[in-house]
Amino acid sequence: MKLIGMLDSPYVRRVAVSLKRMGIAFEHESVSVFQGMARFSEINPVIKAPTFVTDDGQVLMESSLILDYVEFLQGPGKGLMPLTLAERTQTLRLTGLALVAYEKAVQIHYERNLRPAERQHGPWLERVSGQLKTACGELERELKARPLNAGMDIGQDGITIAVGWSFIQLVVGDHVSGEAFPVLAGFSAEAEALEIFRTLPMV
Template structure:
């Protein structure tokens, strides 16, 4: 099994860390959807990261769908089983994934020439990104996540999202303004599975 994509993508990184935490063997191939576009396209014509190549050659896309299938196949999950805990984890995971998506959109919009950037769209994306961060910060302040190695998918994805945001948008979204996100992520990034797949 091969995971295709660069670890500077939070979506690729969350899959890699999840697979490691589930003890699933895989090979990571660090291909870019930009600089190695043609090579990536030969693997997956859609050129979408992450792409997972199964042992039988089939290719899968989308981090959430990949994780869902792997968890089903291996009979293990990083999502809580108890209903109340699962509802909270699902809500937090949705916020983390939204933060990833909006952070990526903000980055790509900033790569356009200044005269091609659409200020209303960029303002909306920034508003959505900040709303996701603020909701996560409030939730972690009111109910901290356990600080051990049994991290669930929500905690994993929150940390991956925050690290990505700090890599690209720290000037606009300073870490000290979100101390609970900052401290949770520092804990998660100290775990072996996170250190095995650094974002750069």
Template sequence: MRLIGMLDSPYVRRTALTLAALDIPFAHESLSVFRQYGEFAAINPVVKAPTAVTDEGVVLLDSTLIIDYALKTLAGSKRLGPADPRQIALDVRLTGLGLAACEKAVQSVYERQLRPAEKQHQPWLDRVAGQLKAALFAIETDILGADWLLATPLSEAGITLAVAGTFIAEMIPDVVALSDYPRHAALTAAAEATDLFRAWPYE
């Protein structure tokens, strides 16, 4: 399988880390949706990162759907996260909160860094920041006692939360200080110190 997209995208990095955690072989192609638009469009005209191309040539998009495909067809007996039903529910919830944090962080980056200052809409920026902080507050509350997030097998929530934490800390520290959420910050630091995360670093 091929995985197309840059590791500065939390969605691309989340997918790469998950595939690697599942020991699924893939070739990573670091293409930018901005600087290499034409080359990316030749693979996927929608130009959405991440894009995956199966060994049969089927083009897949969206990190959650690519991961779902990998779990259903390529992972064999391997799985992500806990087996206890109560922990599974929390893993799904925390994954959703992590993805919401990624979405709002990316929206903040796009609005503030890609849109001309005179065209930025402050009420929208305030709303996005508020949604991001709400997601981070919920994460901070829910990860208390969830030591299995970075256990073996690594959970999807653990990967997603750490990727979100790094993206936020690197890209919008003036909007949200990850240090205001010490449990999330500690989880992010612990994940980034592992061999898996070091092998797929934030670009």
């Protein structure tokens, strides 16, 4: 199996850390969707990161769909998602909040770095920044009420949260600070200290 994409993408890194957490062997090809468009298009013509190539040559994309495939491949109880409905629902909620934060951080980053300053739309940036802060606020509240384990048995919700927080701090840390969300920041720091994260650094 092969994972294509740069680890500075939270979506790519989320898949990579999850695969490593499950002990699944994979080859990682670090290709940029910007500088490496020609190479990327050879593997996936729509140039979407992450791209995942299965052992039988199927090309998958979108991190959640890739991880759904891997969960099925592992079998019940051997993946990173809980088996009971209540636990799975809570995991899906936390994962969803973290993915919203990813999306909003990416939108802010692209608006500020790909669009000329005179063409950046202030109201749009304000709205997206508000959504990012709200998503982080909801995660902070959830983690206070029901702390997650940031140890070696970390689940999909914890991986998604920690990867997302590190990405947010890297690209839009001026919008969301650790001082404002200490529980979220503390949890993510603990997770980032794990070997599965340290061996797959974002930068």
